[in-house]
Amino acid sequence: MNKIIKQEKLAENLFLLEVEAPQLARKAKAGQFVIVRISEKGERIPLTIADYDLNAGTITLIFQVVGLTTKKMSLLKTGDYLLDLVGPLGEPSEIENYGTVACIGGGVGIAPIYPIARALKKAGNKVISIIGARNKDLLFWKDKMAEVSDELLIATDDGSEGHKGFVTDVLKEVMTKNSLERVWAIGPMIMMKNVAEVTRPEKIKTIVSLNPIMVDGTGMCGACRVSVGEETKFACVDGPEFDGHQVDFNLAMRRAAFYKDKEKLALEHYNCQCGGGSCKCQ
Amino acid sequence: MPVKKPRNPMPSQDPKERKQNFREVALGYDEQTAQREAERCLQCKNPLCKQGCPVEVDIPEFIKEVVAGNFQKAAEIIKNKNNLPAICGRVCPQESQCEYKCILGKKGEPVAIGRLERFVADWEAQKVTSEINPVESTGKKVAVIGAGPAGLTCAGDLAKLGHEVTVFEALHTPGGVLMYGIPEFRLPKAVVKREIEYIEKLGVKILTNTVIGKMYTIDELMKEEGFDAVFIGTGAGLPYFMNIPGENLNGIYSANEFLTRTNLMGAYDFPHTDTPIKVGKKVAVIGAGNVAMDAARTALRLGAEESYIVYRRSRAEMPARREEIEHAEEEGVKFHLLISPIEFKGDENGNVTKMVCQRFELGEPDASGRRKPVAIPGSEFEMEIDTVVMAIGQGPNPLVPASTPDLELTKKGNIIADPETGSTSKPGVFAGGDIVTGAATVILAMGAGKKAARAIHDYLTNNS
Numbered sequence: 001m002n003k004i005i006k007q008e009k010l011a012e013n014l015f016l017l018e019v020e021a022p023q024l025a026r027k028a029k030a031g032q033f034v035i036v037r038i039s040e041k042g043e044r045i046p047l048t049i050a051d052y053d054l055n056a057g058t059i060t061l062i063f064q065v066v067g068l069t070t071k072k073m074s075l076l077k078t079g080d081y082l083l084d085l086v087g088p089l090g091e092p093s094e095i096e097n098y099g100t101v102a103c104i105g106g107g108v109g110i111a112p113i114y115p116i117a118r119a120l121k122k123a124g125n126k127v128i129s130i131i132g133a134r135n136k137d138l139l140f141w142k143d144k145m146a147e148v149s150d151e152l153l154i155a156t157d158d159g160s161e162g163h164k165g166f167v168t169d170v171l172k173e174v175m176t177k178n179s180l181e182r183v184w185a186i187g188p189m190i191m192m193k194n195v196a197e198v199t200r201p202e203k204i205k206t207i208v209s210l211n212p213i214m215v216d217g218t219g220m221c222g223a224c225r226v227s228v229g230e231e232t233k234f235a236c237v238d239g240p241e242f243d244g245h246q247v248d249f250n251l252a253m254r255r256a257a258f259y260k261d262k263e264k265l266a267l268e269h270y271n272c273q274c275g276g277g278s279c280k281c282q
Numbered sequence: 283m284p285v286k287k288p289r290n291p292m293p294s295q296d297p298k299e300r301k302q303n304f305r306e307v308a309l310g311y312d313e314q315t316a317q318r319e320a321e322r323c324l325q326c327k328n329p330l331c332k333q334g335c336p337v338e339v340d341i342p343e344f345i346k347e348v349v350a351g352n353f354q355k356a357a358e359i360i361k362n363k364n365n366l367p368a369i370c371g372r373v374c375p376q377e378s379q380c381e382y383k384c385i386l387g388k389k390g391e392p393v394a395i396g397r398l399e400r401f402v403a404d405w406e407a408q409k410v411t412s413e414i415n416p417v418e419s420t421g422k423k424v425a426v427i428g429a430g431p432a433g434l435t436c437a438g439d440l441a442k443l444g445h446e447v448t449v450f451e452a453l454h455t456p457g458g459v460l461m462y463g464i465p466e467f468r469l470p471k472a473v474v475k476r477e478i479e480y481i482e483k484l485g486v487k488i489l490t491n492t493v494i495g496k497m498y499t500i501d502e503l504m505k506e507e508g509f510d511a512v513f514i515g516t517g518a519g520l521p522y523f524m525n526i527p528g529e530n531l532n533g534i535y536s537a538n539e540f541l542t543r544t545n546l547m548g549a550y551d552f553p554h555t556d557t558p559i560k561v562g563k564k565v566a567v568i569g570a571g572n573v574a575m576d577a578a579r580t581a582l583r584l585g586a587e588e589s590y591i592v593y594r595r596s597r598a599e600m601p602a603r604r605e606e607i608e609h610a611e612e613e614g615v616k617f618h619l620l621i622s623p624i625e626f627k628g629d630e631n632g633n634v635t636k637m638v639c640q641r642f643e644l645g646e647p648d649a650s651g652r653r654k655p656v657a658i659p660g661s662e663f664e665m666e667i668d669t670v671v672m673a674i675g676q677g678p679n680p681l682v683p684a685s686t687p688d689l690e691l692t693k694k695g696n697i698i699a700d701p702e703t704g705s706t707s708k709p710g711v712f713a714g715g716d717i718v719t720g721a722a723t724v725i726l727a728m729g730a731g732k733k734a735a736r737a738i739h740d741y742l743t744n745n746s
Contacts, residue, residue, distance in 0.1 A: 023497055043557040084454040086491040218452050220519040221539035254632030258532040262558035269553035
């Protein structure tokens, strides 16, 4: 049981939880994730660690409401508890002084890109960060990102803030002015795929963080298998970060969609007020 | 003594009924049946059955108490050696261990030792709350990694000897394969929980959600957290796949995932639980061990119209217990033998729809002593399928070895440990169960945990 010491709504369907977890905070490194379960009959879901505070003994999780578990999680308040929290899982980001690097966060992906940008900055890199969302209301942590970046650029689909368009447009612009040694991209699968396509011709090593369906998160079940350079990898123990030029994104997107219909059913069941009647939620 | 009395059959749920529910198949003996069965025991002066038991249960002694109706005494005798008797009574392969050695089995049927063990353990659980005699503390701390059969056994034995034991479990529930792997219909989770409560009553502390290798390393446990010795029982937790085309299509599960979703996460009760599972009309389980039988039988209970065992050798080589194979057949699982998939094909959404198979014939015996399957050229054919479960074995989980560089490993990544003591290349660190042997049985893991507990006790006593 881990106590929630801060709950915050960052934007529509976007929530932050700061949770007591002293040992986890002590061991967490940029790029790693945790698995959360919030009720006895609940599922285990992976979430990338958005921040960790050694002194406070806390970790911060940011999530978007996409299915039943995140819906239920969004209702938790300060002072409530997470039933189960396990981590840090996965391999940390490879942090070195590469020179000039770009850190790209799209949507909820801004959260996990933050500790990576911070670590890269601390290691001496020139960090150019690009964050994007559908509109300005869905952007968050601009100040925190600015603090750890030499340059912070913004893109929104509707142009309500920063460049009107995609993070990839901004990245192309950045690439004309800078010689990037390495790129990190975390966000929707399609964004990571597109970023990898932009950097591929220039052969700029591009790291993406995959968040496939998982059960245990410790290498036991293989639900999270992804194809990287024609080889099957388990995102939970071999990743979650992989070389974006090697990842089979189409396969990853198909696998991510496998339970969509079940997720819809679970939400219907949850929202249904039939009280055990004869509707389809049964 | 009447020797020719037949073995008392196990009352079971009817196959037609049971394949539609997750309740336990074998229902257990009542008192009269148990006593009748116990009377068949010859009480041999030199009991061979005991030699067949990896945890050295005093079998004739407990059976004698069953005959006399002293079930409580019988339970005490069993628990003296076996911390998890209701589990062992259900899932041990007695036919190749204690019952295999039973002298009655030479000319007829052996005493049903497993069924009697189960009866005694269940009787005790219902009738009495067992008192635990407090033991004097040795002041020594032992860390046990993994709350599966090996770890729980080792922890229980060490606690009985007065050591302070903490078990670290990665999942949210202790039990390991007993909880995530073996289905409810073969081993009810209430039984596992009951026996884990007993281990806790012995004084063992269990910390769930704690991944050793990530949250603490073994060195940190010993140098910073004050543990005097460590036992690693992290099991065979890395599923093998075949590395053939199409294997990452949707609907292809490892047995671990398929069973974990169902057993640990309760997916059979979705949407009343939150974890889903998808089972199609035709399910092919690749492999023919106990795990494969569990998966094939689980698939039927989840609503599959047809459930196949697909195995590249013949019936004689199937590694599953005969009882499990029989149960699977009674429930309608079909066996496709001397066949193995070489490719999977899917639809436009990436869901598996077909399995390209090849036929095999048996050649010369291989290193395992079993006749080696040899592919028949040109024998390829397609099989319509919408769910596949890979039950072809599993390797050692890498998290502990990867974070403990001074631990010697085999080429396959198993920890090298002395079979008699469990001691590893790292002083004060012991290991046992599937992480050492590769995937085996619950009872062998328990036996290894027991031996290691003895060796750890010696180590702690001599090093003080």
